[in-house]
Amino acid sequence: xxxxxxxxxxxxxxxxxxxxxxxxxxxxxxxxxxxxxxxxxxxxxxxxxxxxxxxxxxxxxxxxxxxxxxxxxxxxxxxxxxxxxxxxxxxxxxxxxxxxxxxxxxxxxxxxxxxxxxxxxxxxxxxxxxxxxxxxxxxxxxxxxxxxxxxxxxxxxxxxxxxxxxxxxxxxxxxxxxxxxxxxxxxxxxxxxxxxxxxxxxxxxxxxxxxxxxxxxxxxxxxxxxxxxxxxxxxxxxxxxxxxxxxxxxxxxxxxxxxxxxxxxxxxxxxxxxxxxxxxxxxxxxxxxxxxxxxxxxxxxxxxxxxxxxxxxxxxxxxxxxxxxxxxxxxxxxxxxxxxxxxxxxxxxxxxxxxxxxxxxxxxxxxxxxxxxxxxxxxxxxxxxxxxxxxxxxxxxxxxxxxxxxxxxxxxxxxxxxxxxxxxxxxxxxxxxxxxxxxxxxxxxxxxxxxxxxxxxxxxxxxxxxxxxxxxxxxxxxxxxxxxxxxxxxxxxxxxxxxxxxxxxxxxx
Numbered sequence: 001x002x003x004x005x006x007x008x009x010x011x012x013x014x015x016x017x018x019x020x021x022x023x024x025x026x027x028x029x030x031x032x033x034x035x036x037x038x039x040x041x042x043x044x045x046x047x048x049x050x051x052x053x054x055x056x057x058x059x060x061x062x063x064x065x066x067x068x069x070x071x072x073x074x075x076x077x078x079x080x081x082x083x084x085x086x087x088x089x090x091x092x093x094x095x096x097x098x099x100x101x102x103x104x105x106x107x108x109x110x111x112x113x114x115x116x117x118x119x120x121x122x123x124x125x126x127x128x129x130x131x132x133x134x135x136x137x138x139x140x141x142x143x144x145x146x147x148x149x150x151x152x153x154x155x156x157x158x159x160x161x162x163x164x165x166x167x168x169x170x171x172x173x174x175x176x177x178x179x180x181x182x183x184x185x186x187x188x189x190x191x192x193x194x195x196x197x198x199x200x201x202x203x204x205x206x207x208x209x210x211x212x213x214x215x216x217x218x219x220x221x222x223x224x225x226x227x228x229x230x231x232x233x234x235x236x237x238x239x240x241x242x243x244x245x246x247x248x249x250x251x252x253x254x255x256x257x258x259x260x261x262x263x264x265x266x267x268x269x270x271x272x273x274x275x276x277x278x279x280x281x282x283x284x285x286x287x288x289x290x291x292x293x294x295x296x297x298x299x300x301x302x303x304x305x306x307x308x309x310x311x312x313x314x315x316x317x318x319x320x321x322x323x324x325x326x327x328x329x330x331x332x333x334x335x336x337x338x339x340x341x342x343x344x345x346x347x348x349x350x351x352x353x354x355x356x357x358x359x360x361x362x363x364x365x366x367x368x369x370x371x372x373x374x375x376x377x378x379x380x381x382x383x384x385x386x387x388x389x390x391x392x393x394x395x396x397x398x399x400x401x402x403x404x405x406x407x408x409x410x411x412x413x414x415x416x417x418x419x420x421x422x423x424x425x426x427x428x429x430x431x432x433x434x435x436x437x438x439x440x441x442x443x444x445x446x447x448x449x450x451x452x453x454x455x456x457x458x459x460x461x462x463x464x465x466x467x468x469x470x471x472x473x474x475x476x477x478x479x480x481x482x483x484x485x486x487x488x489x490x491x492x493x494x495x496x497x498x499x500x501x502x503x504x505x506x507x508x509x
Contacts, residue, residue, distance in 0.1 A: 109136045109215075109217045110217065111208070111221070112137075113212070113222050116140060116141070120151050120155075124154075126225045133229060133239040135240075137160050137215055139208045141204040153451040154451065156447070157443070170207075193364075194381065208222075218315065219314065227346065228427045230427065251330070252313070252338070254310055254311075254340065255340055256281075257347045258283075260276075260277055260346065263412070264405065272432055276406065278303075279419065279420060280310065281308065292415065300403055301383070302497040304497060305404065308496055308497050309327075310326065326493050326496075353400055356400060363376075387399050
């Protein structure tokens with residue numbers, strides 16, 4: 001039976017036929033023109049006339065030429081450039097144009113203080129990672145590589161960073177510190193190597209409290225440049241959010257440490273290559289910790305290679321003082337302290353084979369059992385120093401693989417399943433994203449002007465300053481009377497090993 005179609009029905013059928021065809025043609029035209037006429041906002045900085053970010057694919061020839069010219073002045077730091085070099089892949093586009101200033105009045109305001117002699121390849125990823133975490137200010141007490149003009153000039157050009165050099169004036173100020181008249185740190189005075197560093201860190205922390213308070217900071221954290229804070233448990237992956245949620249009556253927040261567990265012996269960039277960590281005793285069931293203790297130590301002296309007592313953040317207030325490099329205290333009260341149940345500080349210790357010799361070169365002790373006892377606080381550091389001082393390169397490599405590298409995949413899998421080991425990828429992803437977006441290369445470029453102004457005279461000034469500081473330190477140490485201390489009350493907390501398995505399966509520190 002024939003169907004009668006009205007004119008309106010015919011028009012509707014025609015419309016339904018032509019509409020999809022028209023949309024397809026329109027989409028094809030857009031795609032065809034997009035290569036030259038459409039603006040991709042993720043391919044440029046915010047703002048129509050902004051310059052391209054260093055290392056990005058859409059950089060102009062002139063900017064690429066300028067970048068190459070500036071980078072050529074750093075040819076002596078090829079390893080650093082290789083590690084910090086940017087990729088052409090815009091895999092982290094939301095960082096483009098970000099000056100890491102955050103909002104105008106971030107709360108709470110967090111300061112990180114460190115004493116470091118590291119190079120840019122270690123400091124820049126560490127620094128910008130913690131900027132992403134919400135840190136507002138960095139107080140860098142620098143020596144060694146970090147104090148060199150081509151490094152310090154770049155650090156000083158980064159907003160929120162203050163570089164403090166170990167000058168004669170600094171030595172004189174610290175020689176007058178009240179710490180020398182207190183008993184809590186006296187047990188560490190006038191000893192070499194790790195003890196000397198421990199005292200120096202405490203003196204720097206004391207000065208950092210004053211500087212952070214003057215800058216309006218609310219929290220202060222002492223952190224080494226081989227440590228990354230891991231703010232797990234916060235509503236967002238942010239140190240600022242973590243501390244903002246801390247009750248107002250809490251003075252100190254302890255971050256238990258997780259220790260890096262490397263899986264190869266040729267690591268160049270630990271922050272980007274290490275994802276496996278050994279959990280802290282505080283984050284494990286007691287039965288699991290002691291039940292797997294022997295397998296987890298793998299014949300080493302302790303559960304951790306180095307320290308096990310983490311780091312802490314302190315609310316800045318009257319009478320705050322350091323309590324060694326791992327904790328804070330107060331001269332006038334017993335501060336209220338909490339220990340975080342999920343967040344941690346990731347300690348990247350002995351992650352590079354060269355760490356064996358670099359630690360050896362920083363200490364003038366003899367490689368004997370008695371001498372290392374007075375130079376190092378932890379047993380593994382003593383053993384590593386003796387090996388690095390007496391063994392051949394091949395013997396050192398074998399020892400390193402046996403004691404540091406986790407080569408046994410079956411054991412790794414077993415300890416991962418038991419929860420002793422854990423995989424943490426967030427810091428690695430953030431730092432890799434920063435690198436690929438050219439943030440580190442941009443920071444290096446920003447310091448070039450300052451560097452050019454300083455290079456002519458900075459080397460001589462630095463050498464003179466160091467020689468004067470050494471002379472001043474020697475004189476002040478000789479003139480200072482060694483205190484006679486019978487009882488140490490509230491002694492500073494040194495680096496401590498985690499709980500050990502005793503003969504009766506209990507633990508002791």
